[in-house]
Amino acid sequence: MHYIEYLIDVKGFFSENSIEVSIYNEHITKSVLSFIRKPNDTFDSLFIRFYFSESIPNREIATHLAKPLLDCVIKHMIYTWAQYYVSHREPMINSCFVENEDRRATGSIEITNENIVNISDSEIQDLLINISSTSLSSSMSQNEYFNKFIDILKEEDMVARYLLLYSLLLDIKSGHQKNVDEYIRIIEPNVQEFPTERPNCNFMETKYSWWRNQSQHFQEMTNIKEISFNYKELVTPLQRIVFQAIIDELS
Numbered sequence: 001m002h003y004i005e006y007l008i009d010v011k012g013f014f015s016e017n018s019i020e021v022s023i024y025n026e027h028i029t030k031s032v033l034s035f036i037r038k039p040n041d042t043f044d045s046l047f048i049r050f051y052f053s054e055s056i057p058n059r060e061i062a063t064h065l066a067k068p069l070l071d072c073v074i075k076h077m078i079y080t081w082a083q084y085y086v087s088h089r090e091p092m093i094n095s096c097f098v099e100n101e102d103r104r105a106t107g108s109i110e111i112t113n114e115n116i117v118n119i120s121d122s123e124i125q126d127l128l129i130n131i132s133s134t135s136l137s138s139s140m141s142q143n144e145y146f147n148k149f150i151d152i153l154k155e156e157d158m159v160a161r162y163l164l165l166y167s168l169l170l171d172i173k174s175g176h177q178k179n180v181d182e183y184i185r186i187i188e189p190n191v192q193e194f195p196t197e198r199p200n201c202n203f204m205e206t207k208y209s210w211w212r213n214q215s216q217h218f219q220e221m222t223n224i225k226e227i228s229f230n231y232k233e234l235v236t237p238l239q240r241i242v243f244q245a246i247i248d249e250l251s
Contacts, residue, residue, distance in 0.1 A: 002052045004062040006070055007094035009043040010035075012086035019124055021073065023130055027065045030051045031073060043087070047094060048073060057096040063093070073131065075140050078150050080127040082243040085236040087156055139250045145172055146246050153239075162231040162238060166212045167244045172249065181206045187241050208238055 010204060019033040028050050036045040036196050052067040070091060078086065096103050128135055155161045166180075172234055173179035184191055184206045193204040197213070203214065211230045 001050045002056045002098050003049050004066050005047055005049040005095045006091040008046045008091045009044045009089040010046045013081050014044055037120045056099055058100050059096050062098050072137055076130045079130055083240050086153055121168045143250055145249055149246055157233045158232045159228050162235040164240050169245055177209050181209050184208055187244055
């Protein structure tokens with residue numbers, strides 16, 4: 001059976017078992033997701049293989065048929081596991097078996113990697129259900145915020161990711177910090193708050209906004225290391241908040 005397989009470096013989630021996804025497509029019958037742990041690397045390897053229902057003459061046609069489905073699977077993975085601190089890099093072709101090319105990769109690597117969340121069976125089922133939902137696929141593809149969110153998750157630097165996530169949330173909430181903080185208080189009712197440091201103002205800011213503003217408005221006592229530390233501490237919960245805001249937009 002002809003196939004094309006993509007390799008994506010991922011961080012933050014892992015499955016010991018391969019995940020088989022049925023594809024309701026006239027050219028592709030199924031996709032198989034397989035994780036392999038990599039030594040001495042913070043990223044693991046995710047292989048996504050697409051099996052064709054017909055003979056494919058060359059790699060160009062295989063890519064043309066599989067790439068849209070690859071993008072769809074990646075979006076649904078992010079949708080399912082966005083509560084974790086996930087990262088992913090651009091996919092690349094790892095192997096291909098078609099009429100005029102037989103480039104089949106072999107071998108595997110096993111090693112324990114820290115800070116990895118093993119995907120549960122229920123989460124895998126959620127992924128399969130989400131992928132089969134045509135309405136969800138359409139909503140995600142058409143939502144500019146979700147597409148930006150996916151791109152932000154490619155950013156490996158946590159400080160940069162924090163600032164990009166906050167900017168995206170600010171955009172979702174019409175560019176007003178007041179709206180951002182009001183939404184954060186709904187999602188996280190007990191969120192820590194600090195008095196604003198804006199001149200001649202007297203109101204409270206959530207810790208997400210307050211720390212973001214520390215880097216946007218440098219002052220004499222600004223502590224860069226302290227700002228970076230807090231961004232790294234807050235980036236994962238902020239990611240969850242932004243994702244929930246996008247879910248609200250998709251609903």
